[in-house]
Amino acid sequence: MTPASLSPAPDPRASLQASPASRAWSGAMAQIEHFLTVRNCHPARLTVLVPYAQLMEPARRAWALRHPSAMSPRFETTRNWASGLQPFDPAPTDLSMDAARDTLMASSMLERWVPRDEAALRRELTERLVEAARQLAPVAAAQPPAERAQWAQGLEEEVVGPWVNLRWEALIARLALTWAAASSYPTDVLWGELAAPGEVADGLLVLQGYQPDLLAQALTRRWGDAACTLELPPEPEQDTGSWGFHPSSDAEDEAQRAAACVLAHLAAGRVPVALVANDRLLTRRIAAWLHGVGVAVRDETGWKLSTTQAAARVVGLLRAVDPRASTDDVIDWLKHSPAYDAAAVSALEAQARRAGLSQWRQVQAGLADHIPEGVADVLGDLGASRPLPVWLKDVGAALGACGQWAELEADAAGRQLVQALRLGEAGIELASLEGWSDAERRPARRWSLSMFTAWVRDVLEGSGFQPPVSAQADVVVLPLAQLLCREVGAVVVPGCDEVHLSPNPEPSGQWTPAQRQALGLPDREALAQALRRAWGWLQGEPMVDLLWRTSHRGEAASASPWVLALQAQASPDPRVARGLAAAPPSAEAPDAPTLVPHALSASAYQDLRTCPYKFFALRMLQLGEADELDAEVDQRDLGNWLHEVLRQFHEGRADAGASPERDRERLDALAQDTARQRGLLAQADGAPFLPFLAVWPGLRDGYLDWLRRHEAVADGAAPVFEAAEVSKQVPLGPWKLRGQLDRIDRQDGPNGPIRIVMDYKTESRQTTRDRVANPLEDTQLAFYAALLPDERLRAGYLSITDQRNDRDPATHFFELPDVMEARERLLDAIRHDLERLAAGAKLPALGEGRSCEHCAARGLCRKDFRA
Known part of the structure; x- marks a missing residue:
């Protein structure tokens, strides 16, 4: 735009x-x-x-x-x-409209009614009680203070009676009425x-x-x-304004059009422009567009404190101290903590990703020496339960230790957050609401981390953030009702769809129509009438732009009935079109002779054969994507787990003639121990790993059946396990080949020993079968054979599954025929390709089909844009 x-x-x-x-x-x-x-x-x-x-x-x-x-x-x-x-100085039990105080007071009022172990129910009822009491506050404040108790007593039957058979609804109604009537208010003077x-x-x-x-x-x-x-005021006698109508395809299109309308009014000198906040998310998006072009915006509505960056910092700290914190949670907190060296945090993240440590406790156990100094002290100090004032003091100290306190004090939202939560020493103000007193030396109620975190979230959700007001702003964000008697040059009203501008608004809260009438709260008809009058005020404004979307959350949406009643034609798109000449990118074909890697792995060479540009991006420029620290267990975890189980099984297997029962017992024990050590059973009692444990009996029995056949060769000596997870590196001219072999067996023959190189595969059987269909096309086994250049050997894929059929058993060895010839041809090809790269050969994007679908370098080559 x-x-x-x-x-x-x-x-x-x-x-x-x-x-x-x-x-x-x-x-x-x-x-x-x-x-x-x-x-x-x-x-x-x-x-x-x-x-x-x-x-x-x-x-x-x-x-x-x-x-x-x-x-x-x-x-x-x-x-x-x-x-x-x-x-006005509210008493501890007053309804103060302060989220921290009111939430604590509501929770205390519910103490005798809701068991403490019902945490979810207590939180829900606390939220409802605060909401109900705040809705009653204006009604109670309109009663003379000396008559409020009598007022509440006279209404109790009408307010509580309809819910006499609904336990929690009746309780909330009674407590809200009592609380509102017993409170003092700033306007009591x-x-x-x-x-x-x-x-x-x-x-x-x-x-x-x-x-x-x-x-x-x-x-x-x-x-x-x-x-x-x-x-105030009288209704406009007639429509005297100029209207613009802008249907939009979706929320983003609506935000862009609204921002363009505002800019057009400003360019024409119609200031200030009133931007009506029917939809808060949409309004913030519009404000972001305006801020991006340097327009000053004064927001008179504000938004929830929980949506600010300051709130994210505090909640991020509380996530990080949780004993079940993920590595992503802690790394995210570290990246936003100025006290810790950014390079050290990045290095720690890279190591954790390479090792697949998704839980922070795994990082603490395996990478303790790489954690920045002071992190363990901050996180460890906040793990134990403590009274609320102590929590607030210690959280303030932790924010100071990690360098975030200064950032909060420098930010308007941060200063409001510190005040709303009473972080630091100010937390003593809330002590009286907890029944905690230094003078009486009574033991304080101790809050767990989960209780404190839930309270913080409630306070942030219930507190509003009011950005600093700029008196010179050209754009004013306000509710539709507050256009009343405002001197503006133009009005832009986004969100005029049937969802955000309904002529029949729904009253908020739990009160029934009969209860609202008895309490004096506005009912649906009163709200609708007020909204109609606010809409009618627009008829006298000189310039009005109405915007609405035709699609909302994937479903078709209509304009508000008020907009439809105007029966107007859509206005031209207010955005200024900018012509750009088409300039499709040319095919990328870089050359980088100085970046040819000195060492090559099997997967790296496969990248070169699949797509030279992929090799250039991932291997020469080393732009590999970061490993995911996903808590979900996937096929990769199964493969790594199985590799480790089989390694320990064979390295600890004293004799090849062990009984099947003993082999089965040892494999079962190793499977459980390895899964526990790798953290696969850490979450939700191991639920994510249960599907893999369910197929383990089939994997185990199929593997043991194959092992007995493998070790019972009729002619000649039986193969014997030699080593597992063997790292090898061999020279190839000025370069080196390196890799890790899953397993090597040795078999004695009449012409000397023969080594058998095996690579475990848990993929589909057909995929493994396709690998060996053309021996000269498979690079992995031939590359592994090249790591043993002086050996006589066989090589193949050991496919391990939990299913058997008439064609193949559950575990089957797919041997690559003519592996010695494939090895020599591969070595010649690698030497030839590396020499060409060193001489400056081009590296075009030649990948096709499946090789491009999940390529980490996709987009860098711009192949999709050329197509």
């Missing part, structure tokens, strides 16, 4: 008198003047309550335009008015003498928004004749 060039913006005040906000404020100021005249009240002695804080400054400007030299009324919200009269009529003001005027403010309505009843309510 190419942004339109930004031209100097004209002064938005020039069109102020024509905007819907100015018309609404003009009417509101006239009513205020009428109120002052009728009540004979001085403007400085009038308090005017506005629906939300962002309207305080526009209201002051609107008054100043009409009365530039006169005293101004106090334009306040109830919360702002209360904070100016008296600071408005019921006291400091805010009594005639003290700070002689008149109270309430400007009503789309939804009634219960507290403001209650205060007008208290003030009696000295108070008045007026609705």
Whole structure:
């Protein structure tokens, strides 16, 4: 997407008198003047309550335009008015709207009802209790503090009665009502003498928004004749704006189009642009596009603290200290910890990947000397249970030790996170909620790591992050309802689909319609009416762009019924098209004579034969992809496990004439021990490895049957096991061939001993059969034979499966015929190819078919783009 060039913006005040906000404020100021005249009240002695804080400054400007030299009324919200009269310090048991305190308090209230071992149930009920109590808080705050207990008592039957037969629902309703009624609120000062009529003001005027403010309505009843309510604003008489309609294929297309609409308005000088947040994920994507082209965005809605990078740092630390932590979890934490050397962490990761150590405890056991200094101390210190304040202090210390504390303090989200969680010494504030007191020296309730982690997640999920506000921002992100009386140059409304802009919004929370009516909470009809009025406000805006997607999560989606009712044609795509001349890449054919490897393995030479460019990328440039540290057990794990079991079995087998029963017992014991040592039985009681253990009896019996036949040769001496997992390296001119042989047996013959090279295969039988179909095409066995250049030998693949049929037994040896001739031809070919590479031969991408499907260098050669 190419942004339109930004031209100097004209002064938005020039069109102020024509905007819907100015018309609404003009009417509101006239009513205020009428109120002052009728009540004979001085403007400085009038308090005017506005629906939300962002309207305080526009209201002051609107008054100043009409009365530039006169005293101004106090334009306040109830919360702002209360904070100016008296600071609020919540009691430990109050509903404080603070996620850390409220979560602890809710959990404490549920102590006697929910067993402590029911962790999942306790967490779910705690979340529901906090949500229900917070929904009741505005209703409770609208009651005089002295009358709240009586108010709650009168509602208990109506609120709890419908759920009398539903244990947990009734419990949550009763506790939420009791908690809300027993709490004090920051606005309680408005019921006291400091805010009594005639003290700070002689008149109270309430400007009503789309939804009634219960507290403001209650205060007008208290003030009696000295108070008045007026609705703001009147509905627009007709559609006077210019509309743009932009259907989009999906969320990304919608984000790009919305950002282009914003840029077009800015380029035309229509500032500020209001970006309506119907869909938070979509809005953040749009903001990312705008930030990318240097547009200042002021977000008045914020988002959850749990979605910030600061939260990821803290949660990453807690994942790393878990005794069951994966290697990926710990490595990820180390990479984001400035205190540890990045090169040392990368080296540790590479070694862990090569060794396939997916669990951190395996790394601690096998690579302890390579772990950066100080890591074991940080992770070890946070493993034990402890009281909550101690947890918060120790986590703060751990963040400091790994270098992340400074990053949190330098980040706006990090500072809010530290405050929300009370990390460090501030955690003592939460001690009273835990019944922990230094003075009484009582033993504190100890929290396990899982309990503490769950609490941290709940707090981060329940806390909002408010980014720093820029007063000079050209774009303002706000909810649809807060467009009310806002002076904007244009409005962009993404998310106008049937999912995110439904005319019949669903009320949040667990309350039934009857309960909402009894409590005074807005029901579905009230919410729908408020949304209709907010939508109606758009009709008076000068420029409005509506965007919606036609596909949502893989399913077809329709525009909101309100959009469909406009029956408008789609507008042109606001994105600026940019022409690019087609320039298909040429075929890559590099040469690198100085990068020819000095040592060659069988797999490396197979890469050269399959595709020279693959050899160039993976072997000469050494761009091999990192091994996965996947906890899932796969076929590779089965092969490595079987190789190790057979190695130990044959190396410890004292005599070839051991009984079948003894061989079977030893193999079973080695299978279990090896699986345990490799960590294959570590997770979920070994569940991921169970399918492989299930086929083990078939593998074992098939292998022992073959071994008895192999060792019972009728003519000549029987083969004898010589060695397993043998590393070999031989010279070939200026180069070397290297590799590891799975197994070597020795068989005496009339012309001297013959060695038998075996390579274990657990792949499908047909794949193994195809390998030896053309002896001169197979490179692996011929290459292994080349590692024993002076020996008389045989070579083949030992196919080990758990199935037998009429054609082949479960374990079968596929011998490569004429291996001596194949070895000599392969040596000549390797020498010839390496000489050509050293002379500067080209390395084109010649791979075809299956060799390209899973190639690690796919994309580097650009073969797909040429096609």
